[in-house]
Amino acid sequence: MIVGTQTLVGSLQVSQQLDALIAYHLARGGIGxxxxxxxxxxxxxxxxxxxxxxxxxxxATPTVNIxxxxxxxxxxxVPTAIVSVPKPIVRAALFWMQGCPRCEEILxxxxxxxxxxxxxQLDLRLIEIVTQEDVERLYQIAANFNIPKEQTGVPxxxxxxxxxxxxxxxxxxxxLIEQYLAAGGVDLPDLNAVASPARERYLLDVPLVGVMxxxxxxxxxxxxxxxxxxxxxxxxxxxxxxxxxxxxxxGSRTKTVLVGLTFLLVAASIYALILMGLFxxxxxxxxxxWIRIAVALLAGTMALINIKDYFWFKRGVSLTIADEHKPMxxxxxxxxxAPNRSALALVTTTAALALGVxxxxxxxxxxxxxxxxxxxxxxxxSTTTFxxxxxxxxxxxxxxxxxxxxxAVATLRATRLDETQGRMLKLIGGVVMLxxxxxxxxxxxxxxxxxxxxxxxxxxxxxxxxxxVVHRKILPRFGxxxxxxxx
Numbered sequence: 001m002i003v004g005t006q007t008l009v010g011s012l013q014v015s016q017q018l019d020a021l022i023a024y025h026l027a028r029g030g031i032g033x034x035x036x037x038x039x040x041x042x043x044x045x046x047x048x049x050x051x052x053x054x055x056x057x058x059x060a061t062p063t064v065n066i067x068x069x070x071x072x073x074x075x076x077x078v079p080t081a082i083v084s085v086p087k088p089i090v091r092a093a094l095f096w097m098q099g100c101p102r103c104e105e106i107l108x109x110x111x112x113x114x115x116x117x118x119x120x121q122l123d124l125r126l127i128e129i130v131t132q133e134d135v136e137r138l139y140q141i142a143a144n145f146n147i148p149k150e151q152t153g154v155p156x157x158x159x160x161x162x163x164x165x166x167x168x169x170x171x172x173x174x175x176l177i178e179q180y181l182a183a184g185g186v187d188l189p190d191l192n193a194v195a196s197p198a199r200e201r202y203l204l205d206v207p208l209v210g211v212m213x214x215x216x217x218x219x220x221x222x223x224x225x226x227x228x229x230x231x232x233x234x235x236x237x238x239x240x241x242x243x244x245x246x247x248x249x250x251g252s253r254t255k256t257v258l259v260g261l262t263f264l265l266v267a268a269s270i271y272a273l274i275l276m277g278l279f280x281x282x283x284x285x286x287x288x289x290w291i292r293i294a295v296a297l298l299a300g301t302m303a304l305i306n307i308k309d310y311f312w313f314k315r316g317v318s319l320t321i322a323d324e325h326k327p328m329x330x331x332x333x334x335x336x337x338a339p340n341r342s343a344l345a346l347v348t349t350t351a352a353l354a355l356g357v358x359x360x361x362x363x364x365x366x367x368x369x370x371x372x373x374x375x376x377x378x379x380x381x382s383t384t385t386f387x388x389x390x391x392x393x394x395x396x397x398x399x400x401x402x403x404x405x406x407x408a409v410a411t412l413r414a415t416r417l418d419e420t421q422g423r424m425l426k427l428i429g430g431v432v433m434l435x436x437x438x439x440x441x442x443x444x445x446x447x448x449x450x451x452x453x454x455x456x457x458x459x460x461x462x463x464x465x466x467x468x469v470v471h472r473k474i475l476p477r478f479g480x481x482x483x484x485x486x487x
Contacts, residue, residue: 003031088185090177091123092159095138098128102166103155110170114177121181125188129154141191150382160186167377171292175443218453219381223372223389225457227396229432230368234422235320236267239357240401244408253409255346260405262347266354268398271369274362275390278373295374296441299433302367306430310423311471311483319367367433374440428464435460 003018094111096103115122129135142152145163157164157173160180164172180186240263247259282291305319314320376389407413435456471482 087121088181088183089121089123090118090159090180090186091125091188092157092173092186093125093127093188093191095127095129095141095154095156095158097130097154100154106155106166106169110173114174118177118181121185122177144191148382158189158191160189172443219376220389220392222375222453222457223392224396225453226368226372226432226436227393228399229429230372230393231397231400232425233429234425236401237404237425238422240264240404243353244405248408248412251412253412256409256412258343258346259350260408262350263354264398264401264405266351267358268394270355270358271397272390272394275369275373275393278370279377279386279390282374282377292374292440295370296437299367299371299440300437303430303432303434303437306367306426306433310427310430310467313419313423313426313484315484368429368436371433371436371440375436424468427468428461431464431467432457432460435463 001018003022094106096107111124115124129138138154138156139149139152141158142149142156142163145158147163147165151165153166155166155169157169159173159176162172162176164176240260243263244256244260247256302319305317308316309318309320372393376386381389439456475482
């Protein structure tokens with residue numbers, strides 16, 4: 001069926017769109033037949049002319065000409081009416097398979113509310129995966145969207161220029177439907193075409209890894225920055241600075257190396273195990289909306305407490321090492337420095353201290369690890385990719401402590417972190433954490449784009465620096481002092 005320049009194919013499209021198209025063109029004064037080969041001849045000399053009823057002439061009445069099966073019907077006058085423009089329609093494809101629990105969950109719980117809400121404005125085609133050929137076809141489609149085979153499975157949705165995997169469908173499909181409806185709708189995508197247009201590529205040759213496309217590895221970029229911010233953590237820096245400050249007083253570079261290296265390796269290993277545990281938990285429980293909201297709210301709360309600590313250090317609720325734990329740490333350090341200890345005893349005592357301190361300081365630093373593991377889970381990375389990202393995270397996490405350690409070994413002098421520096425680290429970490437919590441709450445997939453990731457971290461750093469400048473430089477000029485810091 002042809003209405004103006006629109007072509008309707010099949011009973012579904014005709015039933016869904018014909019009334020709206022007629023109303024649309026009537027509101028604009030009607031529309032004639034579209035010029036088609038041999039159409040005018042067939043209209044002029046029809047083989048079986050249908051009787052035309054005699055009607056009183058209505059010169060100003062608009063008409064809508066419709067072609068059905070290439071044969072035009074007589075133009076039927078219809079009274080003019082004020083009607084709405086045809087509603088946009090979003091069309092998408094859902095790949096599913098019999099016996100798939102996640103497919104059944106999507107079909108039973110996710111799609112019915114969407115269909116009830118959007119009605120005829122949502123046309124979701126179900127494509128069942130039955131044969132091995134169907135599976136290979138799905139792999140090929142996923143590859144067009146830069147999704148590797150090991151991350152491809154059912155259910156799998158293709159909508160516009162986006163592909164959604166099982167864990168993304170409940171949260172991202174409603175958002176994309178709204179986005180495309182606001183843009184005037186979207187047709188079924190060409191599943192044989194590459195999802196996105198050609199773009200400039202940013203390649204980096206990484207030793208032992210190979211050439212990486214940075215645009216496709218923005219999660220690695222985010223991991224580096226989150227790990228670095230997490231590493232600049234006043235709690236862990238205070239402990240390593242205290243430990244090294246006391247060890248270097250012995251004048252033994254060998255003892256400094258043994259103690260510092262053992263402490264860093266054990267603390268980093270425990271921290272990595274905690275991150276692996278969080279990743280396993282989030283992978284097991286899936287990507288339910290309430291979990292994402294809960295994680296974002298928890299991280300946001302911890303971020304606000306860190307920002308509060310910048311202004312009112314250790315006042316009220318504070319994410320710092322509690323004063324009641326510090327005597328235990330001091331005793332542990334003195335135990336390490338006991339005379340006549342063998343190298344094995346020195347390493348063992350240091351490892352025990354590192355274990356205890358890491359567990360004690362977890363509340364001080366838990367926000368960023370939780371956020372990072374949730375962001376990684378949202379991207380459905382493979383186990384190999386997670387191990388690679390975890391290595392990047394830990395490398396950046398121990399970078400600052402490693403610098404302190406190497407400086408102490410080289411000079412036999414330890415750098416101490418003062419309160420002012422600790423407050424600034426709290427502010428930067430808190431703002432970054434709050435920004436990432438907002439990203440997780442709104443759309444964690446923003447971080448899959450390198451430009452977006454750079455904007456997120458750049459904005460967070462700019463906000464933190466602005467707060468510091470206003471608080472320390474501008475407000476005091478007007479006699480305004482906020483917080484307990486001595487400016």
